[in-house]
Structures are given as C-alpha cells and as structure tokens.
Amino acid sequence: MSETEKTAFEPKIVAYVCNWCTYLGADLAGTNRLEYPSNVRIVRLPCTGRIDFNLIIKAFEMGADMVVVSGCHPGDCHYTAGNYHARRRWTLFRDLLETMGIDLNRIHFAWISAAEGKKFAEFITEITDKARQLGPYQAYREICE
C-alpha cells in the first residue's frame, strides 16, 4: 500500500461513552476548542455498565474500523459501580473476542472524566492515527459476507 493510499483511507470510529464522564469530557474538548480528527461518532449511553458486547460486534458489522469504550474513572461512576462491571466484563470478553477472531487492536478502552477534555482530544487523535495505520477492517467484513 502506497503512502498516499494510506492517508486517503479515513476510518470510521464508534465511541460508546457514558453520559456523565466521557460525554462531558468530549463536551469540554469542544468548549476548549481542542481539535481532533473528525472520524469519531460518539454514541451516548447512560453508563459503560450498559454496554453489551453485542454493541461492539454490531458496530464492526456496520462498518466501523475501530470501537472505543470510555467511561468514568474507577470509583467515580455516577451509578456507583457500572464502570467496574464494564471493566470486569471486558476482562472476560477479551479472550472470547480473540477466540472469535476479532482483532483486539480494534477495540480500545479508556477512563476519561468530565474534566479531561484534553485527554479526550489526545485519545481520539491517537486512536484515529492507529486506525489509519491498521487500514480498513476488511477481515471482519469478509467474515460477515
């Protein structure tokens, strides 16, 4: 793949974020006018505890090249423990996803608080770069077909 083709590819990134920390962190990035690539599509959920892993699979099925899950820092969950559930679930599902053949480099977890606008912008920039390098998630689409 040539250099131009690489940069021509713009990945689709889905970010499942909680309403109380990361969504507000993204709002703060906006308020502070912190620029980041436009590839990310934020899906607002009440809590990372709400995130069923089918949602992640579904996003890939619908053409996402990268999925991001981000919520409150451990101990700061608006609902006391939802992010702990998410973390525990992720630990278990990780192996399962790998067994299913899903590239774990395509899924990223983060704790971003409502005060961390800068962290959000940097995280999305970093993730987008990574997604560009990984290229289109052709492999998953082939499984689906």
Added chain:
Amino acid sequence: MARIGVFICWCGENIARTVDVKRATEEVEQIPGVRFAIDYKYMCSDPGQTMVRDKIIAERLQGLVIASCSPHMHMKTFRAAAKAAGLNPYLVEMANIREHCSWVHQNREEATAKAVELIRLAVGKVIQDKPLDAIKVPLTKRALVIGAGVAGIQASLDIAEAGHEVVLVEREPSIGGKMAGLSETFPTLDCSQCILTPRMVETGQHPNIKLYTWSEIESVDGSVGNFTVTIRKKARYIDMSKCTGCGECWNKCPMSKTLNDFDYGLSKRKAIYLAFPQAVPARPVIDKNACTKLKTGKCGICAKVCAAGAINYEDQDEIVTEQVGAIVVATGYKLYSIGQEQDNEKYTGYGEYGYGKYPDVIDALQFERLSSASGPTGGEIRRPSDGAVPKSVVFIACVGSRDPAKGVSYCSKICCMYTAKHTMLYKHKVHEGTAHVFYMDIRAGGKNYDEFVRRAIEKDGAKYYRGRVSKITEENGKLIVRAADTLAGVPVTIEADMVVLASAMLPSTGATELAQKLKVGYDEYGFLSESHPKLRPVETNSAGVFICGACHGPKDIPEAVAQASAAAGKVQVMFARNELTRDPEIAKINEQNCAACYACVRTCPYNAIEKAEIRDRQGNLVKMTARVNPGLCMGCGTCVAVCPSKSADIDGFSESQIYEMIKNL
C-alpha cells in the same frame, strides 16, 4: 413513514462557521423518515422555540431532532418546547454538532459530513423512541430519623418545624447521644449540656415528633415515599404513661454495682436507673441483667416504693410498625476500644499503652466525663485509680487513627481540637498541673480552630511534642511514658499521673447491619456512603434514605448539625410535592421472556430489581421473573448488559434505539 422534523441550529457563527448548514439541511432532507429539515440562527431563542412548536403542530411531527449543542445544555429546553406543543418530551433527540463537531474540527468539508452523519444517527434513534411518562410515586409525608444524638435531634426538629411528622428512634433510654456527655465544646468552651438540653426538651415535647427511646429498627420494607418500618421497643419494665420520673425507685434500689455506661465505666449505677439527670424522656429503665427481681424474683423494692404503680416486671419487647416516606440515618460513632477486646480482628489494640491494665490510662470520652460538671467527680479532675488530682497528664493523639498497621488509616478529624480543649479544661482546673500532648500533625482547619490550638499552647501552656509514644509502664504509682520528640530529635520520658488516649472514631456498633436493612452502602470501616462526595453529600444510593452526622465519617458538632439540617432540607424538598415524579428513562424487564436467572438482581447497584412471581387468575404460579421497582431504578442500564436472555432493556437507551443508530453509520 415516520414524520421527523430536523432543526439545525447555526448557533450564531459557532456552528455555521465550520459546518455548511445550508448544505447539511439539504442532505438531511434526503434521510428516510425526515419530513423536513430547517435551519435557524438561534434555535434555543424564543423565536427558534416558537418555530419548533409551530412546526410540531403544523407538520404533525412524531419526533424531533435538534442539531445544535450538547444535550447537557439544552435537552430540557427542547423537551419543554415539545411538551408545550403536545408532543411527548421523550420523542426529542439532539445531535451535538457544536461541542462534538464544529468546535473541534477545522475542515469545513469534514465537519459538514460529520454533522450530517451525527444527525442521521439521531434520526435513527428518534424513530425508535417511545413516548414515556414521568413516573409518579405516591408519597407518605412522614419521616423516620434513626439515632437521637445531636444530628438526629437537629434533623428531627427541622423536619418537625416544617410541619411534617417525625418518628425518632433511639436505642438508648434517653435521647442526647454522645454530646449529652461532653463537658465543654471547642472552640468556644460553651457547656455542651447547656446548649443541647433545651433542644432535647424541645424534641421530647414537639407535637410533630413521635419519640421511641430504648427501641431499635427491626426491618425496613418498601421504597422511597413509602417505607414500612418495624421497630422493636425493648422491654423497659416501666409503664411510661404512669411514671412521673419522681426518682423514688432508683433512690431506693439496693443494687448499685453496675458500671454506668453514660460515664463510660467511671461510676456505678443502680439496677433501675435514669440514663442521666437531664434525660429525655425523664423516665427510668430497669437493667434486666442487674435487677435481682428480674433475675431471681426476689426484691421488688422499686414496685413497693412507686406511688404511681408504674413498675411492670412482666414487660415484654413490643414490635410496632410505622409508615414513612423518607429516612434520615444519624447513628453516630463510638471510640476505638482501648480495652483488650476489639470488635474487629483487623484492629490489634494498643497493648504498649497498657490498655485495660492501668486504670489511669483512659480514653477521651472518659476524660469528658471527668471534666464534666455532671460527671462522676462533679467536674473535678481526679484520676480513676485513687481519686488523686493528677499533676501531670499526658494526652496522646492519633491512637488508632492514621495507623493502618493496628487501627484505621483515616484521620479522626476532631481529636486535635478536643485534645487542645482537654489541656485547657485541665489547666483551668489544675493550675499547677502540666499537660503534655504527643501528636503526629495538628489538624485544626475550621473557623477559629487554629487560634484555639495556639491558645492552648501559648496561653494555657500545654506542652506539645511531635512524636509517638512507644510504651507506657507503671512504676511507683506513676505512669512512665516513653516517647520520641521528633522535632528535637530526642527520646522523651515523662512521669505522668494520668494518660488520655484520643482514640479513633469508629461507626457505632450495628451501623453496618442497619445499612444492610436500608440498602445503603458503607465503606470498609462501616461508615455509610453518600451518593456523591461533593454534590450529593447527604443523599445515599438508596432513594429516600439520607445520612447525617458521624455515621458518615468523623465529624465535629457544627458539621454534624449542618449536615443534619441539610438532610432535613432534602426531606422537605421531597415532601414539598404531593407525589414523587422520576425520570422515566429506567430499566424494564420483558417478564414473559425472563428466564429468572436473576443476574440482573445481583448486578443492580440500587437493589431495584426484585424476584417476582407471575400467577394466573386462580393464583397458580405461572413463572418466576425479575421485576424492576421503578421507585428505585436509576437507569444505569447495567442489567441490560448482563441479561443473557435479552429480557432487560432501558427506555431512552433501548437496544433497538442504539442498534438503529449504529445501522445509520
């Protein structure tokens, strides 16, 4: 085909500068289901909202997408607008094309494309939106207050003064709590009883306060707005309606060997006794473990001398139930035991300080009684072993506090202040005596607090040493205190007549059992957990249950009182309505589909999901299911993710809504 209206806001130049609003409007109109798209400079302005309302009616819209700023900013505004136009407010979605798009991207092409896509996702979601109604919960405007120390008294009086009935439950024979036993209070040295007892009398006589002393909470059922509380009234052996509190009985009682717990074992009391002279209610109680009549059937002197005939040896525990809408927990604290017995195996005690071995090593609450005018020595500082006036007293701070190896890791917060106070009280009574204080750090944050500590050191001459005491031994009637002075860098040995240990504050006995009954969280030490450490400090994650005072963490009197009034304020906010309404974006269970595995029941952080039965008309069990209690559910959605049969879902963020969004990627 759905009839969705899309309203795209310029936000002045904020959005329009980077997003080509006109082009976006044209592209959005092509999305299936979109009846029309329209752009406007300021959608949140009055004309903007008027346009939204008019369009809802004119176009008979079934849903709105407002493409503008963050829903945290204006969701409420547009929901209200929808409601005003007769559209269910939960059929409004927002696409955040300002914070998440125009403000963070420079490239106009990219930003416009992203804005269109964000709107497409929102259209997908709104098509799947369902009209929801705010949940209404009936409300019993009565409050239960558990614990009648200063916090419980304050909360009860505030709620009662606001015109609501209060059920106040106290497990001791009298209200008043720890504060009733204190001598003088920092930083003003005003007499504790002088300021508390009028409030106690007021509480006892208030027409809106129903007082249960010598009673404990058995169980709590129901949920916010409608709790059913079962209370055990312990046998008092006194007919409260007949007793006049004349005192004939306890004056004549021949049994006087029981340690007085109000004086923390520094004095003795009778088998029938008044908790303390200012007790409210001023009615005695019989200690069934000390009374000869109750143990062997002989004696009965108190019954003979009682002119009112109020003694009832046949008294039994009584169970009563009360209906309340809100609960305030104010169960307070106790001190880390300096005795050999510890109630937690993690705590190993302080054998090096001679616990339980030297009678003149006492704890801070015992010193309060020694210096209290109503205490066992009438306010004279006399040491327990021989009643001598101690000429040299060593005060040790942080006994058990900030010591994860043997005690607790937190700071008990009030000890620096009361230790300074103790040195003053001592010096004011024993002028020729010397007060020595060993401390780790002096933490005197608070109005007039540091000045108070400086006064103890500079004016009253308390000797402060920064360092820990390693060992206390006894020689020739003196307590030899060996310690380090870390500022001077030398070991110190002091011959003391008495040692006072500022022991750590722990939650009172039984606090965790009560927390379990109330479904309130607690930390590893048993302190009850607030909902949010900054913004919801007196609420708990159990809706309708509030906390105040030292059950929540170490606290001094002003803080406990302030928190009690805050909790009472929260109760009044609840009671200002005639019924409770709650956000309807909560979980629900498809009960026909539910396999009753109860993964959700175990996962729910609010205990909002219960096991339920579905029965047919004949009452036969059809199946078991999980069921959401809408009064308790906070809408986190954790149950949705754990449900293996996909029976749990959450309104507002349902599976179909989220999938529809993703499909529109």
Added chain:
Amino acid sequence: MSRFGYYPGCALHGSSNDFEASVRACMKTLEVELGELNDWICCGATAAHSINHTLSLALPGRNLGIAERDGFTDLLAPCPMCSMELIKTKNALTESAALRKEISDIVETPVTGATEVINLIQIFQRVGLDRIQAAVKKPLESISAACYYGCLLTRPPRTVAFDDPDQPRSMETVLAALGAKSVEWNYATECCGAGMTLSREETVLNLTNKIITNAKAHGANCLVVACPMCHVNLDMKQGAVEQAHGVKHDMPVYYLSDLVGLALGLSERELAVNRHFVRAGVHAAPKTVA
C-alpha cells in the same frame, strides 16, 4: 505418647546445651517424644536475611523439608530466633506456589510449608496445662517469677502470631499451673541487647541491668525465659552487670522448662540447672525481696 519434630538449632547444641538438657528431660517426663531432625542445618539467623533473601528462605526451607519428609506435623524449635525464621519461611511458602517450587528445587526435597512450628511455651500448651498441673509433684510455692519474653517470642506479631506482643500472658499461665507466682513488671518484652553481645557489651550490660533491677523492684525472686540468648545475657553476664554497675543482683534465671521440670520432681542436675552461672534451683533457697 505424643511425638514432635525437634529442631535444636546451633544454640542448643552449643553454648546453651543446658537448655537442651532441660527441654529433653522435661519432655521425657511428660512422655513427649522429640524426634530430632536428621541432618538439620543452620536456620540462617542472624546473617542470611540481610545478605540474600533466597538463602534466608532456603536454609529454613531445607529444615522444613526434612520435617515433612520424616512426617512431623509439628516441629518444636525452642530458640525463638529459629522458630521465627522457620515460621517466616513457612508463611512465605504457603502463600506462593512459585516459591515452593523454587525452594524445593534448591534444597532438593519437596517443601510445602505444611509443618506447624511451635516454641517452648506452645509445646506445654499442646501437652495441656491441666495435665501438667496434675503431674506436679513439688508445687513451686516459693517462686515469684518475672516472666521475660524478650523480643522475638511475640514478634513480629503478624508472623509468629503468638500471644499479645505487648502484654503477653502465656508464660504466666504455665507458671500458675506449677503453683508458682508471677509478678507484674515493665520489661517483659524489652530488648536484652542480644545482637550486641559481642560488639557492644556495655549496651548489653546496661539493658540487662535495667531488666533485672525492674524485676526485683516488682518483687520477683527469679527471671523466667524461653530463649537461649536471653539466658546468656541475663545469667552468664550477670556477674559483669554487677561489676559494671556496682550492684549485687543474685537473680536466678530459669528456662521455662527448668521450672516445669523442677515442679515435676526432676533434679537440678537432670535439668542442668546446676550449670547456670547464678546459683539457681528451688533448693537454693531463693531470696525473697521485701
């Protein structure tokens, strides 16, 4: 007849062989069989743990391995230094499978850390104080002992998990079973300076003088110890203490097993009490302090 593994360690086979004589005589009378570990080695105290962590676990580890191989579920180590090192290793082995493998490989014997390590006081507790009390032939009515635990018997508290580290009572309860009195005093768990015996003798003489003086001041007519090093410092060095401080102590120092043996009717010779430096023995007419 109960059977215990027995780990004497260097002290009981060397400078403190009077201690071993006392322990063995006592156990024989109580019908306790002591099976000395075949081919035991040094426990590693006091140098190993400051030089090489693995070595400090491997040395006691080998001894624990021998005990396991020979089927001892309980191992008596009368020297508190030895028992502490053994317990420390036992705890570390119990907690980590990786360490069990590492140490087993090094010592070429499988070690699991299953053996219970007990000190001198605990073996009397295992035998049963009721049984000892019933077997007493000569109640020690004239004894008013200051029970001296020293540093290691109760410490580190979470490792040895034996008695209250600051206010221990276990020796006192054994003495009570023998009909002896014990006094309340202040130096029961203070340091005797054992680590400085050779390097800084004046420190040792200072500390031991305080210990003996305090015991006397509280009405004790003898000291009771359960540690060979304590005994060396308090008994053998007592003459030097007296010389250095210009005092006369004449304070008999017994091993706990001495007093148990004497109460059970054993002779001073059988218990090697006659080999102490300060004249000792119930027949030595202990001085009562006014």
